[in-house]
Amino acid sequence: MPIVEAHILEGYASEEKSRLTAALTDAVRFVVPAPDEAITVMLHEYPKEAYARGGVHRAPAPALPKPDRLVLDYLAAMEARELERAEAMLGDSFVMAFPGTAPMTALAQLVDWSKSRYRFVKKSYEAVEAFNSGGAAIVYARGTLSGEWLDGAAFEGIRFIDRFEVVGGKIVRQDVWNDIAEVRAQ
Incomplete structure (x- = not known):
């Protein structure tokens, strides 16, 4: 049973997170012969204040359109x-x-x-x-x-x-x- 964990910053809408989990599930199925119900995808969200790159706090990039x-x-x-x-x-x-x-x-x-x-x-x-x-x-x-x-x-x-x-x-x-x-x- 494949388990995928992804870390993202807070700020993405529920629909965008659903698109992400569906895309990660599809990516696993491309390689591993597992049915959907056997693939677990977990998103871990972090507040923007908990992330910095180069000492600068960053906001998440806007999601791309479908x-x-x-x-x-x-x-x-x-x-x-x-x-x-x-x-x-x-x-x-x-x-x-x-x-x-x-x-x-x-x-x-x-x-x-x-x-x-x-x-x-x-x-x-x-x-x-x-x-x-x-x-x-x-x-x-x-x-x-x-x-x-x-x-x-x-x-x-x-x-x-x-x-x-x-x-x-x-x-x-x-x-x-x-x-x-x-x-x-x-």
Whole structure:
């Protein structure tokens, strides 16, 4: 039965501590073949006054946003064409790759590129999955696309997968795979 103990400073909300214990449980399961109920995670909280680094008392760092929630908020802003809101969720080195085009670094590029493909597109999600890898949160969103072609004809049920990298609470990469070109060619 694995037991994990973590020491944190006071100041994190209950929801943030729950996220931390769930993430530590997931980390153990990645290596040890133990069911959830066999993994114990204990958080030890210390008052800010009991901690100093370099002789200076420090406050805890703010918790990062949930990466899957950040991605869903970004995708909702994009669907609503609230580009300023979406851009606020992007890191300085943001890059996105869509099928059939070179990588883009600005949302306006994506909007211009999509004008020759369809009038609008909406996403229905089957799953959104997040995990940590090499200092980045990786988020996969998958499901189907629906919308309207340039001629006004409706489409639906087109598969997609979006992969995001989130670093420091900002989206730095988006990779998109979908079957829109194959369906449009029919």
